[in-house]
Amino acid sequence: MKLMGSLTSPFVRKVRIVMAEKKLDYQFLLEDVWASDAILKINPLGKVPCLVMEGQDTIAGAVFDSRVIVEYVDTLSPVGKLIPERGRERTEVRTWEALADGVLDAGVLVRLEQTWPERTQAQRSQAWVDRQLGKVMAGLTAMNHGLGEKVWCSGNHFSLADIAVGCALGWLDFRFPDIDWRSENPHLARHFEKLSTRQSFVDTVPRLA
Known part of the structure; x- marks a missing residue:
């Protein structure tokens, strides 16, 4: 998986911390949405964080909004459950x-x-x-x-x-x-x-x- 984001965004940081606590491997790609429109190819809202599924590089293979991303990521590993199920x-x-x-x-x-x-x-x-x-x-x-x-x-x-x-x-x-x-x-x-x-x-x- 690839995570597109910045080193200053608290929403990106939230995802990075969840990924670390879940002990998941991913590639972190720095993206400055104020200096480049590259993110629009993956997220039409032009915002980070944006999680790109392995082998995907289009909007169809992307997950965006930190709340959606962390909920998805929490299901990928049984290690350190961070969101109660119900x-x-x-x-x-x-x-x-x-x-x-x-x-x-x-x-x-x-x-x-x-x-x-x-x-x-x-x-x-x-x-x-x-x-x-x-x-x-x-x-x-x-x-x-x-x-x-x-x-x-x-x-x-x-x-x-x-x-x-x-x-x-x-x-x-x-x-x-x-x-x-x-x-x-x-x-x-x-x-x-x-x-x-x-x-x-x-x-x-x-x-x-």
């Missing part, structure tokens, strides 16, 4: 993932509003930035409350919920180092410190190519 436990893990991804979605919108070169300073909206940052902070508060003193986000073991949360927090540190999310969210701070020692997290720390 019931309330499955819903809880996927809800954690949706919350973490939602924090990222809002954060990405803030970054684009502040840095996209096609917009002049006069065209940038501070009201829009504040609205999206409000979503980020509300999401972090909810995650901190939901985690509490628990060892893991959901259930009694490491799961996709922890991966998604860790990727969101790591990206915030990478792109918004001035946001002091730790002081108001001590449970998340503790959890992120623990997650950051796992080899799958160490190997995928976001960085510029």
Whole structure:
């Protein structure tokens, strides 16, 4: 399998961590969607991550959107099941993932509003930035409350919920180092410190190519 993505995308990182935890082999292909349209041959949405099945190089052989990819990848190996198969436990893990991804979605919108070169300073909206940052902070508060003193986000073991949360927090540190999310969210701070020692997290720390 081939995974197309970047070293900075938290959604790509989520997939890479899942692949590592599942001990699956794949080829990682760096793809800058802002500098090239090559991804459009595989994913018509022009986004990463995109997983290309072995022996395939067309849209028909591609899986895209991180949530779809990780769900598929989790079925490929019995090692370290990350998503419960059914019931309330499955819903809880996927809800954690949706919350973490939602924090990222809002954060990405803030970054684009502040840095996209096609917009002049006069065209940038501070009201829009504040609205999206409000979503980020509300999401972090909810995650901190939901985690509490628990060892893991959901259930009694490491799961996709922890991966998604860790990727969101790591990206915030990478792109918004001035946001002091730790002081108001001590449970998340503790959890992120623990997650950051796992080899799958160490190997995928976001960085510029």
